[in-house]
Amino acid sequence: xxxxxxxxxxxxxxxxxxxxxxxxxxxxxxxxxxxxxxxxxxxxxxxxxxxxxxxxxxxxxxxxxxxxxxxxxxxxxxxxxxxxxxxxxxxxxxxxxxxxxxxxxxxxxxxxxxxxxxxxxxxxxxxxxxxxxxxxxxxxxxxxxxxxxxxxxxxxxxxxxxxxxxxxxxxxxxxxxxxxxxxxxxxxxxxxxxxxxxxxxxxxxxxxxxxxxxxxxxxxxxxxxxxxxxxxxxxxxxxxxxxxxxxxxxxxxxxxxxxxxxxxxxxxxxxxxxxxxxxxxxxxxxxxxxxxxxxxxxxxxxxxxxxxxxxxxxxxxxxxxxxxxxxxxxxxxxxxxxxxxxx
Numbered sequence: 001x002x003x004x005x006x007x008x009x010x011x012x013x014x015x016x017x018x019x020x021x022x023x024x025x026x027x028x029x030x031x032x033x034x035x036x037x038x039x040x041x042x043x044x045x046x047x048x049x050x051x052x053x054x055x056x057x058x059x060x061x062x063x064x065x066x067x068x069x070x071x072x073x074x075x076x077x078x079x080x081x082x083x084x085x086x087x088x089x090x091x092x093x094x095x096x097x098x099x100x101x102x103x104x105x106x107x108x109x110x111x112x113x114x115x116x117x118x119x120x121x122x123x124x125x126x127x128x129x130x131x132x133x134x135x136x137x138x139x140x141x142x143x144x145x146x147x148x149x150x151x152x153x154x155x156x157x158x159x160x161x162x163x164x165x166x167x168x169x170x171x172x173x174x175x176x177x178x179x180x181x182x183x184x185x186x187x188x189x190x191x192x193x194x195x196x197x198x199x200x201x202x203x204x205x206x207x208x209x210x211x212x213x214x215x216x217x218x219x220x221x222x223x224x225x226x227x228x229x230x231x232x233x234x235x236x237x238x239x240x241x242x243x244x245x246x247x248x249x250x251x252x253x254x255x256x257x258x259x260x261x262x263x264x265x266x267x268x269x270x271x272x273x274x275x276x277x278x279x280x281x282x283x284x285x286x287x288x289x290x291x292x293x294x295x296x297x298x299x300x301x302x303x304x305x306x307x308x309x310x311x312x313x314x315x316x317x318x319x320x321x322x323x324x325x326x327x328x329x330x331x332x333x334x335x336x337x338x339x340x341x342x343x
Contacts, residue, residue, distance in 0.1 A: 036262060037339040040313065041252035043272075045332045047243040048218055052078060053211040055235045058227055065225050069216040069242065076227055076239060080212040087209050090202040097195035104188040111181050118174040125170050128163045220244040248330050250282065250318035252338045253292060255311050261342045262287065268318050273335040278326040284340060288315040316340075 056078040063075050220242040227239040250270060254262065262284060270280040291312040318338055320327050 034342055035339050036254060036258045036342065037337060038252050038254050038258070039335070039337045040254075041250055041318075041336045041338050043248050043330050043332055043334040043336060044251045045243050045245065045248045047220065047223070047241045047332070049224075049238045049241050050075065050214060050217065051236050051238045052076075052214060052233050053235055054078065054083070054208055055233060056080075056082070056212065058229055058231050058233060061227055061229050063222050063225070063240075065222060067222045069220065069222060071216050071218050073216045074213060075216055075222075076214040078212040078214070078233065080209055083205070083209040083212055087202070087205040090198065090205040093198040094195065094202050097191065097198045101188065101191045101195060104184055104191055108181065108184050108188065111177065111184055115174065115177045115181065118170065118177045121170045122174050125163065125166050128166070131163075214239070216242055218242055218244055219246065243332055245328075245330070245332075248327075248332065249285065249320065250336055250338055252316045252318055252336075253313035254316055255313055256291070257311060259287065259314060259316075262316065262340055263343075266343055267341050269339045269341070270318070270320070271337045271339075272326075272330065273337075274331075275326055275329055278329075280320055280324055280326055282318045282320045282338070285317045285319040288317075290314070 058076060059079045060077040061075075062077075063069060063073075069075065221244075223241045223243050224238070225240040227233065233239060250268075264284050264286055266284045268282040268284060270282050272278060272280065291314050293312065320330075
């Protein structure tokens, strides 16, 4: 039985509409959709790896696997006896340097007295020399007119020579005393520099002693714990990780063909594989400046031979809105499926 003409037209129009709609759907760009989703997404966190800054035997471990800690909480202690001895030695060196400075300062004070004494001697010698000069002049006049003896003149001249020599000697002593002051001042500056060096050594010893107490750098949960009491640890070797579960985020790798209209600030609906029935809300925080393979140490782009085009994926960072009860159940590495609403 043939269909009525009107039914045939209706069917033809419907088929044409399906064909046109299918052609449009198949040929439209992927990025033009009102939402973009991917299942290549995981929960991540910027966790901190904790490693000792000094080597030694572990004396105490104050945390357990998966324990929640606060920043500053004591996690591990290293046997500090060697570091305490080193600190005491450094303190002794500081005390010795301070005593040396005190001794030099006392010598400088005494040297001032020595200089004043030498100056007084020089002043007395100058007065005696002046008197000897006057006596020599007087006895010369007396000897010239016969009133005085030659012997008296000779004694006066000898006294004058003695006073001149004594003055020169004591002037040299005064100069030496003043030069000794400069030497003591230089020694004092050298001693102050030595004190600064020993204080720096003491501070370094105190710092190393503080490194024997390993504390939590951030709030979080203990993971990858490998430290045990009595074990020997090396500086720089990781002992554990502190994972800040209150600051997790999503890293979603979208195809490059999906990202034309994805922007920071757009709302995201997040479904978590481990939490069926739960839906979290978040927002696009930022888009990566490069695809994941671009950071590979071996170039992924073939520059010779045959070429097969592969759609690249770029990481998108998605933050999770606060005050969501289900967010406390998230753990790093969980698989999620975020859906970005294009505005």
